[in-house]
Amino acid sequence: MRFSLNQWTTRHWPLPDLAAGCASAGVTGVGLWREPVAEYGLANTAKLMRDHGLTVTSLCRGGFFQEPDALESNRRAIEEAAELGAPSLCLVSGGLPDGSRDLDGARSRVADVLAGLAPYAGEHGVQLALEPLHPMYCSDRCVVSTLAQALDMATPFPAAQVGVMIDTYHLWWDPDVWDGIARAGAEGRLSLFQVADWVTPLPEGVLTGRGMLGDGCVEFRRFREAVDATGYEGPIEVEIFNDALWSMPGPEALALTLSRYNEHVA
Structure with missing residues (x-):
């Protein structure tokens, strides 16, 4: 099964219940988040995943390179990913420093911190997965807005270190995304494929406005076929930030997500 449940899709489902629920549903992959992992305990989480036959498909998240302690905190995140057996650490680059308008400087900072992190990631067998976010997040969350930008930032480093x-959700609008997907595959940098839908009008809380698969305008099969064409055979994580979904009991939210995945993506 390529389907992987990103933990934030069922955000309030306690980790032991999530593990048991996924195993019961035949789901074999889970994308984990650092905060609930820390709360449950890193070693305990790794054991929980093993005990339920689950593969950790990614760890979210590192990045936020505008912070003064970015190098140190991201090295810890790399170590956590390695202990969990996660092949990739998702990186959200971070936005502008407080009070700054220097977008070029913020992007240069991303490149500088990556240079300090990439060899460390390689030593731990973890690929840093640089994630471009929709341009509406550029000021406060992610100065990397397109797949081409992300690939250009990854290019100075070995593919095993930075993908x-x-x-x-973030790339459906990008007219160059298809060329970017092909390039990522050709360079061996396609770390992970995540899916969520884009719905309009945008909800008031943009951060929790991702749509359930099939409720919006994203061409999921076109994306999946483009990714498959690169030779990528890895997991497809469903990562949906949505208040209505979060209010559902975990098993119901998982069943709905899996049903929509089979209908619109697989």
Whole structure:
């Protein structure tokens, strides 16, 4: 099964219940987040995944390179990913420093921190997965807005150390995304494929406005076929930030997500 449940899709489902629920549903992959992992305990989480036959498909998240301690905190994140057996650490680059308008400087900072992190990631067998976010997040969350930008930032480093993420929610609008997906595959940098839908009108809380698969305008099969054409055979994580989904009991949210995945993506 290529389907992987990103933990934030069922955000309030306790980790032990999530593990048991995924195993019961035949789901074999889970994308984990650092905060609930830290709360449950890193070693305990790794054991929980093993005990339920689950593969950790990614760890979210590192990045936020505008912070003064970015190098140190991201090295810890790399170590956590390695202990969990996650092949990739999702990186959200971060936005502008407080009070700054220097977008070029913020992007240069991303490149500088990557240079300090990439060899460390390689030593731990973890690929840094640079994730471009929709341009509406550029000021405060992610100065990397297109797949081409992410690939250009990854280019100075070995592919085993730095790759990119394809997230349909953030890239569905990009007219160059198809060339970018092919390039990512050719360079061996396609770390992970994530899916969520784009719905309009945008909800008031943009951060929690990702749509359930099939409720919006994303061409999921076109994305999946483009990713498959590169030779990528890895997991497809469903990562949906949505208040209505979060209010559902975990098993119901997983069943709905899996049903829509089979209908619109697989």
